[in-house]
Amino acid sequence: MTTSSELAAPSGTSAPDLGPSGPRILLRAGLAIGLLAALTVAICIGGPQIGATLALGGNTTSTDNTDIVIGTDHLRLPAHYIRFADQRQTGAAERVDLYATWPEMQGYSDATRGRFNDVTRTDGLIFLQISQSTMSRDMSGRIAPIYSHLFEGAPTDGPAGLTGHRMTATSGYGAEIFFTAPSGTTGGPDAFGVRCLMPERPELATSADCQRDVHAGQDLVVLYRFSSQLLPQWHAIDEAVLRFVEAKLVP
Numbered sequence: 001m002t003t004s005s006e007l008a009a010p011s012g013t014s015a016p017d018l019g020p021s022g023p024r025i026l027l028r029a030g031l032a033i034g035l036l037a038a039l040t041v042a043i044c045i046g047g048p049q050i051g052a053t054l055a056l057g058g059n060t061t062s063t064d065n066t067d068i069v070i071g072t073d074h075l076r077l078p079a080h081y082i083r084f085a086d087q088r089q090t091g092a093a094e095r096v097d098l099y100a101t102w103p104e105m106q107g108y109s110d111a112t113r114g115r116f117n118d119v120t121r122t123d124g125l126i127f128l129q130i131s132q133s134t135m136s137r138d139m140s141g142r143i144a145p146i147y148s149h150l151f152e153g154a155p156t157d158g159p160a161g162l163t164g165h166r167m168t169a170t171s172g173y174g175a176e177i178f179f180t181a182p183s184g185t186t187g188g189p190d191a192f193g194v195r196c197l198m199p200e201r202p203e204l205a206t207s208a209d210c211q212r213d214v215h216a217g218q219d220l221v222v223l224y225r226f227s228s229q230l231l232p233q234w235h236a237i238d239e240a241v242l243r244f245v246e247a248k249l250v251p
Helices: 022-056 113-117 227-246
Strands: 063-070 071-080 097-101 125-132 149-159 161-167 176-180 190-197 210-216 220-226
Touching: 063 097, 063 125, 071 097, 071 176, 071 227, 097 113, 097 176, 125 227, 176 227, 210 227
Parallel strands: none
Antiparallel strands: 063 071, 097 125, 125 220, 149 161, 161 176, 176 190, 190 210, 210 220
16 A cells, blocks of 8 residues: 555655656757847847937938939939938939938938938928939920819919919819919929929928929939928929039039
């Protein structure tokens, strides 16, 4: 007959045998601990660099020049003006996307970081897209032969001498308003024109409510976008964009 004292494990006995799988379990546990330790060291060493990369969010503070050829035009652009990392490559390209602070027309930097990262501020940036021209006329040149035939209803007064025109329902421009100014306001024979999707309230404005395209260089079209809050500065913006692009063209 087995007594209760025989069932109890004697004091000082070793741990129960884990069987053949015991060494493998201990090895896996050791490897896991080693990996965690290595990861901890990596985070301690590389944490600041990783944090800085994440903070940039694809932006760069580099001012190194990038030479981009679009069609027959050669542009030399500091990297911190170029929005997308994959476009910061010297060589031929179909287009390049840029951004700059307004009104300074400066690129991304430690000093301007807040302007680029503040999503609540919509009036501090200008966005540009430069590509080869596919039309013989820019937006100003298309007003008389094309856009004017799509205007509907009585014109309205816009900011800073602009005149607003609603577009027909079948025009494909939806609720956009086309703002114009008389010929000569852009320094050329054509009237000024810009398309805007006006917000119901000023606080609902975005950083790209309005867009306009202009010709530059030998065969470039520059499509630029800005907030409807900046419409009163339309003339200064138009001049600044053209000066900016012309300054980046290599003769």
